[in-house]
Amino acid sequence: MTNRRLVPVRATLVALAALVLQVSFVADLRIAGAIGDLMLVAVVAAGLTGGPDRGVAYGFALGVLYDLVLDTPFGLSALTYALVGYTVGVVGAALVRTSGWWPVLIAAAAGAAQAALYTSLGNLIGVSYPFGAVPAIALAMAVTGAVLVLPALRVMWWVHGHNEPDRLEMMFR
Amino acid sequence: MAISPPTGSRTRTIVLVVASITLVVVGLRDVAVVRSLRESAADVVSPVEGAVSAVTSPFRNAWHGITDYEELKEENDRLEAELAESEAAGIGQSDAEQQLADLSASLDLPFAGDVAKVTARVVSGPRSNFSHAIEIDKGTDDGVVEGMPVVTGGGLVGRITQATGSTARVELVTDPEFRVGVRVAGAGDLGTARGRGQDDPLVVDSAMSPRAEVAPDTGVVTSGVDRSAFPPGIPVGTVAETRQGSGGLALELVVEPLVDVDQLSYVTVLLWLPG
Numbered sequence: 001m002t003n004r005r006l007v008p009v010r011a012t013l014v015a016l017a018a019l020v021l022q023v024s025f026v027a028d029l030r031i032a033g034a035i036g037d038l039m040l041v042a043v044v045a046a047g048l049t050g051g052p053d054r055g056v057a058y059g060f061a062l063g064v065l066y067d068l069v070l071d072t073p074f075g076l077s078a079l080t081y082a083l084v085g086y087t088v089g090v091v092g093a094a095l096v097r098t099s100g101w102w103p104v105l106i107a108a109a110a111g112a113a114q115a116a117l118y119t120s121l122g123n124l125i126g127v128s129y130p131f132g133a134v135p136a137i138a139l140a141m142a143v144t145g146a147v148l149v150l151p152a153l154r155v156m157w158w159v160h161g162h163n164e165p166d167r168l169e170m171m172f173r
Numbered sequence: 174m175a176i177s178p179p180t181g182s183r184t185r186t187i188v189l190v191v192a193s194i195t196l197v198v199v200g201l202r203d204v205a206v207v208r209s210l211r212e213s214a215a216d217v218v219s220p221v222e223g224a225v226s227a228v229t230s231p232f233r234n235a236w237h238g239i240t241d242y243e244e245l246k247e248e249n250d251r252l253e254a255e256l257a258e259s260e261a262a263g264i265g266q267s268d269a270e271q272q273l274a275d276l277s278a279s280l281d282l283p284f285a286g287d288v289a290k291v292t293a294r295v296v297s298g299p300r301s302n303f304s305h306a307i308e309i310d311k312g313t314d315d316g317v318v319e320g321m322p323v324v325t326g327g328g329l330v331g332r333i334t335q336a337t338g339s340t341a342r343v344e345l346v347t348d349p350e351f352r353v354g355v356r357v358a359g360a361g362d363l364g365t366a367r368g369r370g371q372d373d374p375l376v377v378d379s380a381m382s383p384r385a386e387v388a389p390d391t392g393v394v395t396s397g398v399d400r401s402a403f404p405p406g407i408p409v410g411t412v413a414e415t416r417q418g419s420g421g422l423a424l425e426l427v428v429e430p431l432v433d434v435d436q437l438s439y440v441t442v443l444l445w446l447p448g
Binding site: 133 | 229306335
């Protein structure tokens with residue numbers, strides 16, 4: 001069992017590492033002309049391991065962190081990640097019969113959903129992000145999500161331990 | 174078995190979503206707190222980013238070698254063809270940049286001739302899919318402040334939107350929020366160019382009649398009229414096509430930027446502020 005006092009420390013460490021890797025490494029690797037999203041992968045992993053509660057918390061925190069280093073409207077990443085994190089948590093918890101590939105599918109779907117949601121909400125607040133760019137962004141985000149979600153789940157187990165309401169373990173039983 | 178969300182989850186979700194919406198609303202108003210938080214974050218992140226970039230560069234180079242191979246090969250072929258064409262027709266004859274420089278000179282619009290400038294290295298490209306900004310390694314210590322134009326030898330790159338001691342952020346011409354007053358070279362008509370996202374050309378809303386003729390490859394330069402955010406005569410791009418604007422009252426120009434903002438290594442900041 002993870003020492004509970006270590007959880008905030010480890011969570012902070014993971015969040016900062018994800019941010020640094022995203023801006024200095026992942027952002028430079030283009031897939032179909034778009035960038036993958038490591039921050040979103042962490043949010044998805046949080047939702048899958050801890051349900052909607054953890055998903056929304058990580059979504060908000062990582063979103064605010066990401067927004068601090070971007071030039072995009074402040075708070076938009078926080079809002080979209082929180083919504084995606086919550087949804088992933090609900091979907092992950094609701095799945096009754098699952099195989100080991102479900103997290104991969106969910107992560108890919110979450111990536112595509114994030115691309116569409118961000119573009120839509122951006123346009124809603126008056127930033128004319130082109131909808132034509134959504135397919136490429138959705139693809140890049142889905143691919144990184146699918147590839148990285150399994151290692152990300154392990155990281156989340158390292159942070160929170162297996163003894164918290166561990167939905168994945170219950171799903172796989 | 175299905176698992177129902179734990180009690181308290183819904184409350185926390187609502188609180189955090191409302192908090193995010195509040196942040197968006199506050200952020201839209203460009204408040205000082207958000208601005209200074211972002212500046213502090215830039216100061217902290219930039220050095221770490223540089224270090225991690227240096228360590229991971231072999232991997233990134235390998236990745237680019239794999240994913241960009243076709244593109245590089247095409248570019249190489251194209252450049253070879255262009256070089257041959259250029260040599261045949263006299264160097265620079267077909268070069269749009271040269272044409273623009275000539276046009277600017279003929280209009281007596283010096284391209285930032287007597288403005289002091291600072292050359293800066295591009296530290297990082299856009300950090301997310303929705304960001305159209307790059308970071309450079311010069312900041313207020315070198316006299317770079319918010320609002321200054323950024324160019325390369327080819328033309329307009331963008332504008333400084335945030336500057337701290339040793340770094341600054343450049344909003345690129347392709348940013349959907351970017352606006353610049355332009356003049357169509359030759360005709361002299363004025364308009365406003367706006368970005369439309371990465372890899373997409375700019376669009377110029379002009380006041381020209383929908384029946385006006387603008388030849389393809391006509392140069393477009395910054396107008397510098399009145400209280401423009403840019404000095405006059407900086408080459409912006411060349412006209413790719415013309416079409417009727419929304420409403421059908423004016424001509425809309427599709428303008429291909431001269432500078433490929435995806436391929437920048439060094440840029441020049443003009444130490445110039447709107448008067």
